[in-house]
Amino acid sequence: MTTNSSPVFPVRTAMEPGDGVFTAFFWALRRDLRLALRSRAELGVQILFYIIVVALFPLSMSPDKELLMLLGPGVLWVAALLASLLSLPRLFASDYADGTLEQMALSPLPLPALILGKISAHWLTTGLPVVVLAPLLSIQYWLEPEVIWVLMAGLLIGTPVLSLLGAIGAALTLGLRSGGGSLLALLILPLYIPVLIFGAGAVEAVRGGMGADANFSLLAAGLLLALAGAPFATSAAVRISLD
Amino acid sequence: MLEIQDLAARRGYVMLFSQVSFKVEAGEALIITGANGTGKTTLLRMLAGLSHPLSGKILWQGRETRAFDPVLRNNIMFVGHAPALKDELTAEENLALLVKLAGEEVALGALREALQEVALGARLTVPARVLSQGQRRRIGLARLALVPRPLWVLDEPVTALDPAGIALLTGMMAAHLSKGGAVIAATHQALDLPTGAMRQLSFQ
Amino acid sequence: MGEFFAMGGYAFFVWMAYGMAALLIVLEIVAVCAHRKRALHLVRHSDVHGSGTVNAGAQLKEAE
Amino acid sequence: MSGFKYAAPAQFYPLAGKMALWFGVSAAVLAVIGLVIGLYIAPIDVTQKDSYRIIFIHVPAAWMSMFLYVVMAFWGAIALGMNTRLSAMMAQSIAPTGALMTAIALWTGALWGKPTWGTYWAWDARMTSELILLFLYLGIIALRNAIDDPRRADKACSVLALVGVVNVPIIYMSVNWWNTLHQGATIKAGNSSIDDIMLAGLLFMVFAFWFYSVAVTLVRLRTIMLEREVGAAWVARLPEVKEER
Numbered sequence: 001m002t003t004n005s006s007p008v009f010p011v012r013t014a015m016e017p018g019d020g021v022f023t024a025f026f027w028a029l030r031r032d033l034r035l036a037l038r039s040r041a042e043l044g045v046q047i048l049f050y051i052i053v054v055a056l057f058p059l060s061m062s063p064d065k066e067l068l069m070l071l072g073p074g075v076l077w078v079a080a081l082l083a084s085l086l087s088l089p090r091l092f093a094s095d096y097a098d099g100t101l102e103q104m105a106l107s108p109l110p111l112p113a114l115i116l117g118k119i120s121a122h123w124l125t126t127g128l129p130v131v132v133l134a135p136l137l138s139i140q141y142w143l144e145p146e147v148i149w150v151l152m153a154g155l156l157i158g159t160p161v162l163s164l165l166g167a168i169g170a171a172l173t174l175g176l177r178s179g180g181g182s183l184l185a186l187l188i189l190p191l192y193i194p195v196l197i198f199g200a201g202a203v204e205a206v207r208g209g210m211g212a213d214a215n216f217s218l219l220a221a222g223l224l225l226a227l228a229g230a231p232f233a234t235s236a237a238v239r240i241s242l243d
Numbered sequence: 244m245l246e247i248q249d250l251a252a253r254r255g256y257v258m259l260f261s262q263v264s265f266k267v268e269a270g271e272a273l274i275i276t277g278a279n280g281t282g283k284t285t286l287l288r289m290l291a292g293l294s295h296p297l298s299g300k301i302l303w304q305g306r307e308t309r310a311f312d313p314v315l316r317n318n319i320m321f322v323g324h325a326p327a328l329k330d331e332l333t334a335e336e337n338l339a340l341l342v343k344l345a346g347e348e349v350a351l352g353a354l355r356e357a358l359q360e361v362a363l364g365a366r367l368t369v370p371a372r373v374l375s376q377g378q379r380r381r382i383g384l385a386r387l388a389l390v391p392r393p394l395w396v397l398d399e400p401v402t403a404l405d406p407a408g409i410a411l412l413t414g415m416m417a418a419h420l421s422k423g424g425a426v427i428a429a430t431h432q433a434l435d436l437p438t439g440a441m442r443q444l445s446f447q
Numbered sequence: 448m449g450e451f452f453a454m455g456g457y458a459f460f461v462w463m464a465y466g467m468a469a470l471l472i473v474l475e476i477v478a479v480c481a482h483r484k485r486a487l488h489l490v491r492h493s494d495v496h497g498s499g500t501v502n503a504g505a506q507l508k509e510a511e
Numbered sequence: 512m513s514g515f516k517y518a519a520p521a522q523f524y525p526l527a528g529k530m531a532l533w534f535g536v537s538a539a540v541l542a543v544i545g546l547v548i549g550l551y552i553a554p555i556d557v558t559q560k561d562s563y564r565i566i567f568i569h570v571p572a573a574w575m576s577m578f579l580y581v582v583m584a585f586w587g588a589i590a591l592g593m594n595t596r597l598s599a600m601m602a603q604s605i606a607p608t609g610a611l612m613t614a615i616a617l618w619t620g621a622l623w624g625k626p627t628w629g630t631y632w633a634w635d636a637r638m639t640s641e642l643i644l645l646f647l648y649l650g651i652i653a654l655r656n657a658i659d660d661p662r663r664a665d666k667a668c669s670v671l672a673l674v675g676v677v678n679v680p681i682i683y684m685s686v687n688w689w690n691t692l693h694q695g696a697t698i699k700a701g702n703s704s705i706d707d708i709m710l711a712g713l714l715f716m717v718f719a720f721w722f723y724s725v726a727v728t729l730v731r732l733r734t735i736m737l738e739r740e741v742g743a744a745w746v747a748r749l750p751e752v753k754e755e756r
Contacts, residue, residue, distance in 0.1 A: 009391050009392065009393045009422070009423070009424065020346065023343070023346075027340070027343055027344060031340055034332070034336075035329060035331055035332070038331035038332070039331060094329075097325075098325050098326075098327065098328060098329065098330070099323050099324070099325025099326065099327040100327045100328075100329065102293065102321075102323055102325070102327065103321075103327045103341065103344060103345075104344060105293065105311065106291060106292065106293065106311075106315075106316055106319075106321055107316065107344045107345060107346065108313065108316045108317045108345070108346040109344065109346060111311075165674075168670070168671075168674055172654060172667045172670060172671055173654070173657070176657045176658060177657075183653055183654065183657055186646065186649065186650045186653055187650040187653075187654060187671060189646070190643050190646045190647050190650065190675075190678070190682065191674070191675075191678050193643060193682055193685065193686070194678070194681050194682055194684075194685035197685045197686070197688065197689045198685060198688075201688070201689060201692060204692065205692075218685075222681070225677075229674075229677070233670060233673070233674055236591070236670055237667065237670050239310070239311055240663055240666040240667050240670065241663070241667070242293055242294070243293070243294040243295060243310075243662070243663055243666075254660065255659060255660050255661065258742070259505065260505040260506065260507065261506070262506060263506070263507040264507075265507065275507070277505065281505045282505060286507075295594070295662075442509070443509075444507050444508065444509060445507070445508060446505040446506070446507055447505060447506060447508050451550075451551065454561040454562075454564065455555060455560040455561035455562075456560070456561070457560065457561045457562040457626055460562050460565065460622045460623070460625060460626055461550075461561060461562065461564055461565055461622075463622050464565045464568055464569070464618065464619040464622040464623065465550075465565075465568060467615070467618050467619070467622075468568045468572070468615045468618070468619060471611055471614060471615055471618075472611075472615075472723070475607070475608065475611050475727060476727065479727055479730050479731050479734070480730075482731065482734050483730065483733070483734040483737075486734045486735075486737040486738050487737065487751060487752060489737075489738065489741060490737050490741055490746055490747075490749075490752050491752055493741050493742070
């Protein structure tokens, strides 16, 4: 072999698994947040969807105080699930279409870290607004103040798990023509159920005087498990979709 | 630099190609031609490590590699059909992102200079959405200039480039070859590269 | 035999359960056999018929 | 082709045929014995009288529905790890039978619930988890149909099965938590002391269901092999392909 790898090109030793993680994470986070802010209208639509869904239930039943107090947490949680689900295709679809996802997969930076950055940006633009809006919408459901805090805390821990699990489904269904969101919903909603049970259950537990620490610790455990596993599963799914 | 041994690929139930073997050394340009649908893009994507071959081996400096192998990701620059740009961002922002994604640190000045060279100087702050296809490809050329990688894998690099663009591309390729780099490109356009360094392979 | 089928008054529930289970299993067996027949038909009449070797697809030749 | 000798579909195809026959026949024999014991010989249950006999179908189906999901995820993991085509096809051929077993478990569970709890659907923890398991199976089958390229479909379904298998225990635990929170511990359905005859009947039925699943899966596997290797030489040489029926 004549010149091995020519001197002009810096010999890039393959990165150890550890380094490049933070550069990758913040690269993706800043980029996706900037992209989201550039298309603010789209963000508004996501949040409006959440508000409208929450408002539908009293209309479909009755404005009766007892009933709405009972249903409130469940409705807010289901609406949060649906809002997260609807915004998931946006996570990879445009990058898949314009070839940037391909370049991300080929980058020397670790793909799971890039994906975690994208998921965090997705949570900040869809999950966090849900948490912030929760107290405002709780008024529609006559929820008592101390319960609103429990609901917000549950949503704060739970919505990132929705984004993390949802990202796996979004990556698996990349570029598939079949009914866009419905396949994604079928794949991901069963996985959302534990988060829904412990999140909505936290309010029930507090109302029942049992306190919600068990619920929160389980939700937090779910978050850690999702944080540890989802980025890797998602990057495997992305690589499969790019194949 | 890169060696392919008995590569085969299948899409769905149809066999695309098989028994494909060749070698690319420093300073060589390999031009791959063939009708549409014969698997040129599939082959290039495999070389870049984007997809698994049905069978066969891809060796980098004699070492076997799998798909998405870090060695390939650190030594190969792949330019696909889509120019990997975000419509909402400006040419400058896009280039900065792509260069950082490739793990390179480049100052803003150097970025602007690279864009000047590919005749996009005036278009720095305008969203990529309004740029023409040719101008978007030129941002890709600027990326090629800024990110030093021994092997370029280019899929139809000439599409949407005007004659000046093509001259720019061939100039960059010639410089890259003289620096000891290598190029594998799928294209129908005759590229006037130094004949000694150019080999052509075609799918029959 | 009569009281066997009566199942102590729960005939409806017991035989609906066993009946549906049997039906579903039979349906699966029928479906698998039909699937196999379709596959065999596909193999026999597909033009990709193995002429000794898997059709090799394109080869990459050195052309000057 | 990496992996052990039988990794190559060509060698495994005839073997799978023999195994399918053996498992099918033994499943039938075991089922007959199990049904005779369960429906005829086993004594009447003191509290539930004869309606408890449904457990001889419900329990094996429920166990198989969970067992098959884990086996599917196992073969999926091997397909992802070793990139072998055969294990991916095996995972693909298990999914429909697993979904069927879940459907049987749900149907028989509802019919057992009516006389026991007075309603077909009492949001019992096990039944609710079984319903969610059905959604997981249907999700994998839907993803399989949505992807045209078989290799991408294999890998995508394997990833989904692995993610699912991690979540199945979590779902069961959370549904149990949710159930006890709202209904308190439901009366332990079914008799507390299972005497030997009932246990024997149950075991026969479990093995019958297991062998049945293996047989059906292997037959479906052979069919998938034919479809996937349409142009392969070994397919052309198969007796059933040669003779023009």
